[in-house]
Amino acid sequence: MSRQADLLARESRHLAPGASEEAALGKRVFVEGRGATLRDADGAEYLDFAAGTLTQSLGHCHPEVVARLTEQATKLWNVHDFATADRAVLCELLAELLPEHLTTLAFFSTGAEVVEAALRTVQAVAEPGRNRVGALRHGFHGKTQGARMLVHWDIGDQSFAGNSVLGYAPYCYRCPLELTYPSCDVKCATLVRRHIAEKPNVSALFFEPVLGAAGVIVPPPGYWEQIEAACRDNGVLLVADEVLTGGGRAGTFLASEAIGVTPDLVTLAKGMASGFPFAVLAGRDEVLRHPRAGSAGSTASTFAANPLGIAAAHATLSVVSRDDLIGRVRHLGAMMDARLLEMHERHPRLGDVRGIGLLHGLEFVRDRHSRRPAPEIARRVYLAALDAGLRTAIGGHIIRLAPPFIIDEAELLHGLDVLDRAITEAEEAAA
Ligand SMILES: Cc1ncc(COP(=O)(O)O)c(C=O)c1O
Structure with missing residues (x-):
């Protein structure tokens, strides 16, 4: 038995089901x-196009982050939320990287924890009577109960509608109104706008500027203009959940900047601290x-803003900023986009390819006409790629690609070649 098989068999006797x-x-x-490469217990290597879980912007074990964490580990691990030596410099660095209206910060440990903090904030500042929050269909915001109030899919029937109301997401490939962009006049946004104007009890709209977990849904021009105006006109706060996109992955520090929306509050986590649990709530002073x-x-x-997290975040964001890795994301993202669009032309089961920066979603379908989701094809592609040394992220019929920002061009193109062959293999097996 291989070492991996032995370890997996032993732990399976104890671990609860429910893995990703x-x-x-x-x-x-x-x-x-190391860098963009992972190694398994039997010695096989993989290019990591899921970057940990979209956490490893600097790849795995970046030497500067390792050095800072190692140094910090010998000094101080937890003093609740007392100030520590690096907290002020981290605040200053974040203030430089974030849009200038987002000057006030708070630190947490996970994505769901920071979303909960944002929910508490909007509920605390809301005028009397504004006791509901808005969210978008297909949005994902975490698995704690408050976050689940905003999420109506993902883990089976466990969602909890609570006091949220939902609007249409800009999911053009599967338009719920069966319209086509641009002749649709972005009707989905018009309906969200109306909904906001007609519901005086909504305090805030929580949204992913690019919906990540649902398969990298990128809004078309015109979507956010209408919704943002409606929120401003009706006193509804805009809360951008950038747990997945924040930190440069969209080719700008926030994806909100790329799509042209100006949030009042932002949540960030995955891209902050190289995989160390660390999350940031950033907002306007007045909120x-x-x-x-x-x-x-x-x-x-207990764990919010612990000194190790602060050290990891400061080291990570210093490298992102110093090495202009966000410019690199735009450059590599354009290469990736071109190669994926070319694959889209050749592979009939690849129904849609979309993305922004170094974040792409691939939808697999039974056929292009019906667009019926084909999770069996996505699974075959995922496993064929993994066996050939490429790790991607899968969810249902969608595969997401999000390589580290530091990946070199040859590695990126090699990974895409592996993916191309994996799709061919999966299509042939399904024929
Ligand atoms: C947009 C968004 N918000 C919140 C979360 C929850 O983060 P966590 O898993 O750290 O609780 C995620 C996780 O993927 C996410 O993508």
Whole structure:
């Protein structure tokens, strides 16, 4: 029995079910990561086009992050939310990287935790009577109960509608109104706009500027203009959940900047600290310093802003900024886009390819006419790519690609060649 098979068999006697689809299907035991490459317990290597879980913008074990974490590990790990030596420099660096109206910050440990903090904030500052929050269909915001109020899919029937109302997402490939862009006049946005104007009890709209977990849904021009105007006109706060996109992945520090929306609050996590649990809530002064927002302890928790997380975030963001890695994301993202569009022309089961920066979603379908989702093809592609040394991220019939920003061009093109062959293999097997 291989070392991996032995380890997986032993742990399976104890672990509860409920692993991600990619881990359950992939059956690998990873033991090491360097740059864009992972190694498993039997010695096989993989290019990591899922960048950890979109966390490894600098790849695995970036030497500067390792050095800072190692140094910090010998000094101090947790003093609740007392200030530590690096917290001020991290605040200053974030203030430089974020759009200039987002000057107030709070630190947390995970994506769901920071989304909960944003929910608490909007509920605290809301005028009386504004007791509902808005969200978009297909949005994903985490698995805690408050976040699940905003998410109506993902983990089976466990969503909890709570006091949220949902609007249409800009999902052109599967338009719920059965219209086509641009002749649709972005009707989905018009309906969201009307909904916002007609519902005086909504305090905030939570949204992913690019919907990541649902398969990298990128809004078309015209979508956000209408919705943002409606929120402004009706006193509804805009809360951009950039847990997945924040930190440069869209080719701008925030994806909101790329799509032209100006949020009042932003949540960031995955791209902040090279895989160390660390999350940021950034907002306008008037929201985060509102007299009702900052009650004692509202930004503190056991692991929030621990010194190791701060060190990892400061080291990560310093490299992103110093090495202009966001410019690199735009350059590599354009290469990736061109190669994927070319694949789209040749592979009939690849129904749609879309993306922004170094973040792409591939939808597999039974055929292009019906567009019926084909999770069986996506699984075959995922496994064929993994066996050939390429790790991607799978969810249902969608495969997402999000390589580290530091990947070199040859690695990127090699990974895309592997993917191309994996799609051919999956299509032939399904024929
Ligand atoms: C947009 C978005 N928000 C929130 C979350 C939840 O983050 P976490 O898994 O760290 O709780 C995720 C996770 O993928 C996400 O993509």
